[in-house]
Amino acid sequence: MARNPYLPYPARLEETIVENDAKDIKTFRLAFDDPAGAAEFQYLPGQFAELSLPGMGEAPFGIASSPTETGRLLFSVKRTGLFTAELHSIEPGARIGVRGPMGKPFPWDRVAGKDLLIIGGGFAFTTLRSAIVYILDPANRSRFGSVLAVYGARTPGELMYRADLAAWQKRDDIGVHLTVDKPDQNWTQHVGVVTAVLENLTPSASNTLAIVCGPPVMIKFTLLTLAKLGFSDDSIILSLEMRMKCGIGKCGRCNIGSKFVCKDGPVFTREELKALPAEY
Ligand SMILES: Cc1cc2nc3c(=O)[nH]c(=O)nc-3n(C[C@H](O)[C@H](O)[C@H](O)COP(=O)(O)OP(=O)(O)OC[C@H]3O[C@@H](n4cnc5c(N)ncnc54)[C@H](O)[C@@H]3O)c2cc1C
Ligand code: FES
DSSP states (O other), X not given: OOOOTTOOEEEEEEEEEEOSTTSOEEEEEEEESSHHHHHHOOOOTTOEEEEXXXXXXXXXXXXXXXXXXXXXEEEEEEOOSHXXXXXXXXXXXXXXXXXXXXXXXXXXXXXXXXXXXXXXXXXXXXXXXXXXXXXXXTTTGGGSOOEEEEEEESSGGGOSOHHHXXXXXXXXXXXXXXXXXXXXXXXXXXXXXXXXXXXXXXXXXXXXXXXXXXXXXXXXHHHHHHHHTTOOGGGXXXXXXXXXXXXXXXXXTTEETTEEHHHHOBEEEHHHHHTSOSOO
């Protein structure tokens, strides 16, 4: 019998990792109570889940771990309001519900065989972390061409996943360019917005797919730069963060025209988005 999609898997918080100097972004490592639940929760990078806390309701978050990281389920959450503040206050051992996985992942069949340009800004790097870990896994790496990642934040202290970033920068099968708006005295990498870095790197658009996640203003200017670099609308993949409730295409909270962002997205090509009313 199919599982009730409104029923969360019971899980517990195993570990909390503070990601930024402002301490308002934390990564939560969760473990399912029941090994059967862990086996059922099959996801791919780009998907999200609804996390719930007793008496507090639930909210959607991108899955920051990769399915290749067996037994490791990660969500990185910025404290913005009531639910996320409560999540930030809980301690290891706390009960937490996980409903999902939800939405469409990045289009992995289409990505195979292509070169990849991964562009992230701010705390929206969560599902991009998942994608990069997935691509770099020895079982997957040969399925993809070259990988170039550009990740920007306001300050060095706002970059997430710093241990991962350092490890990726030591590899020769991925190029990782980090940039900040405001450097500190120890910063030796790029300074400026991600679009400036892209314009310097001039990545080829030939046989390349671009995956972009970030705040709306970053997305707006990145799309202009990608168009200048020759990327077609069909070769640009974006992930949207609309307000959501059910997460399964039932309540109508997240629709744009005829599409439900929770079910038909959150991952769309720019070409698909252009065909929708401009509500996002
Ligand atoms: C598919 C999807 C994936 C997401 N992934 C992540 C993630 O990986 N990490 C993360 O920290 N957050 C993510 N979010 C956003 C997250 O769901 C909201 O921050 C959360 O619901 C806020 O709940 P709250 O009760 O703390 O804040 P609220 O009290 O509901 O809101 C606080 C403030 O945040 C704004 N806000 C709330 N939800 C959103 C939203 N969806 N988009 C933009 N602004 C919003 C409100 O307008 C308000 O200004 C995602 C959202 C979606 C739809
Ligand atoms: S959140 Fe209910 S339809 Fe998308």
